[in-house]
Amino acid sequence: MNYNPTGKVPTLATDDGFILSETRIIWFYLNHLNPEIKLVADISNGFLQQLEGMTGGFIDGIAVWVRELRHPLGEQSLGAIKFEHERALRILDYFEKISDKLA
Numbered sequence: 001m002n003y004n005p006t007g008k009v010p011t012l013a014t015d016d017g018f019i020l021s022e023t024r025i026i027w028f029y030l031n032h033l034n035p036e037i038k039l040v041a042d043i044s045n046g047f048l049q050q051l052e053g054m055t056g057g058f059i060d061g062i063a064v065w066v067r068e069l070r071h072p073l074g075e076q077s078l079g080a081i082k083f084e085h086e087r088a089l090r091i092l093d094y095f096e097k098i099s100d101k102l103a
Contacts, residue, residue, distance in 0.1 A: 009063040023056050047101070058091045 004011040004021045012020045012029065020026045027039040042048055065084035068076050095102075 009067065010059065023059050027052075051098075051102075054091055054094060058088060061087045061091075 001007045003013050004019050006021055008021045010021070010023060010026060012026045014020065014029065020029055024040075031037070031039045038048075040052065061084045065081060065088065068081050068084070071077075
C-alpha cells in the first residue's frame with residue numbers, strides 16, 4: 001500500500017515514477033521495454049491469447065490466495081483459500097498438458 005493506494009498485487013513502480021497495478025498493464029509495459037520477450041500475445045494467435053488468459057488467471061488467483069493467507073487466522077476465508085488453491089492446481093495441470101506446445 002506504500003506504492004499503490006488500491007493495495008492491488010501485482011504492483012510495479014517504474015524507474016520514471018509511475019505505479020502500474022494491473023497484470024495486463026504491467027505485461028504491456030515490460031513487453032515495451034524488451035520487444036524480444038513477448039509477454040503479451042499477438043491477437044492473431046488464438047493459442048497465445050488462451051495462454052495469456054490462463055497465465056493472467058493464475059497470477060491473479062495466486063495474489064488472492066496470498067492475500068487471504070496474510071489475514072489473521074480467524075479472518076481468513078477458507079473457501080477462498082481452497083478455491084484459489086484448486087484453481088492454481090487446475091491451471092498447472094493445464095500447463096503440464098500443453099507443455100509440448102511451449103517453447
